[in-house]
Amino acid sequence: DRKGFRVYGLAYWEDDPDGYPLYIFHNPAGGSQFVHKMNPDNGDTIFVADLGSRVAGNAAGAFITNQFDVYSWVFMAIANDGSDDRIDIWQLDRRRDWITIDPDHGVIPAGERRMFNLGITASLPPGDHNAQLVFLHDGVGGETVIDLIVHVLGGPPAPFNLLEPVNGDTLYTSEERTFTWEESIDPDPEEEVSYRLWFQTGNESTSTPVNDNLMPVSPDTGFFAVELPARFNWWVEAVSGGDTVECNDRFDFLLRPPQDVVTPEIDAPGEFSIRSIRPNPFNAGTRISYNLNRTSRTILRIIDFTGRVAAELDCGTQSAGYHTAVIDAAALPSGVYIARLTADGEARTGKLVCIK
Structure with missing residues (x-):
């Protein structure tokens, strides 16, 4: 059930404070950039924002990440404005997953004490980070503030596959x-x-x-x-x-x-297809993996949304099997692109996003 939405992008934020982690980027009739979020358990939706009232263009794609700015969760919206495509960055929230307090509310009778657990993880970048613990209460003053300084030292590189x-x-x-x-x-x-x-x-x-x-x-x-x-x-x-x-x-x-080596007809994949584009979005470059079900001359073109060929890679004649092409993004500006892979008159396409 699409709830009547013309959906152009889906993104997931597990830590959504309202329990509605599925974000829907869509264009209502007439064109705009509406964002709703959904509770997948019951299908209920909440209106979040009309981004089209702030910036021009129509919804074209969405992504939520904490890697663009490690201090924040951001909503990355791809907007199509005629011949121009744009990536807009909207802050959802500051990251608070590096600090936890349990319990975060309660009652302390007069003359008594209560213990709480403060958990701090070193998931922030190395350096000094300042924070405040704010206690709101109905006692004298109504508020108590404790300043924190967290010194994060560099750790090992992240796990990878x-x-x-x-x-x-x-x-x-x-x-x-x-x-x-x-x-x-x-x-x-x-x-x-x-x-x-x-x-x-x-x-x-x-x-x-x-x-x-x-x-x-x-x-x-x-x-x-x-x-x-x-x-x-x-x-x-x-x-x-x-x-x-x-x-x-x-x-x-x-x-x-x-x-x-067996003949391509015996050991070939079942179809001609683009298997994966990783990473995507990308910065320095990306890898496009594809299947050839027969020996073919293969050409890969990266096309911007004006139809201009931004990059071309002639892979020559390749045997049937599994192949990977590496795209260097040094000369590509930020934007949305189409990867068009042709082999003996057939073509397959995939969408890529370059962010710099």
Whole structure:
């Protein structure tokens, strides 16, 4: 039940103070930017705001995050205003998840004391953070304020997952593959995260340093001199300062010699499709993973909402299978884009958002 809404964006805020965590970004008839929020348990909705009364354009997409500004929860609204597209940032609330008080209300009889638990986590960026505990009461003065200063020290890089090749995949020594993993973020913005990519088979292991969260690998030159086929484990370590964090789970793959490559008709995916775009939204770049169900000449174009081709990647003739294209966003301004992937006359599209 869409409640009569013309929905253009859905976003979820688990900590919504009213218990209505599903935010609906929609255009009523005539065009605008309305926001309602819903309680998924009973379908009840509450009106939040008419953003169209403040800025021009129609609703086109929405996202809620605490990563744009680590001190706040923000509502990121994509607005379409004719030939111009725009990302508007609206603050929902200050982040208070780093401090808890239990109980947060109650009764203290005259002459007695009551204990409460104050919990503080170091989930804020490193540095000094000021806060106040405010006690409102019906005693003399009516209010008591206790100042707090929290010193947050830098911690290790954040946990992360491997992406591709997927766990249990098959690789061939004749084909270069790009190994990718999620970006690991260091809580200290002054620290840069680098990586170390590991491969292991049997009792042998080797590693190589990597500055980005991807690395092209040619199995015919980058692996051990072992009898094939052979199964390998691979994993990544994030390194920042004196801290090292390993990925959440290690993956494995089967490495085969070129003569073991089966024909595309036997080993091909079932359809031509864009499998994923990650990260999205993105800043420095993103990876577009796709399936080819037959050998095809593949071209990837990034198109802005005026129809202009902002970037083009000619992937050449690729065999049937699972592939990944890396998009460098250095020359892309902030905005909404369409990824158009063509292969032998067929096309698939996906939406991307670049934020700088």
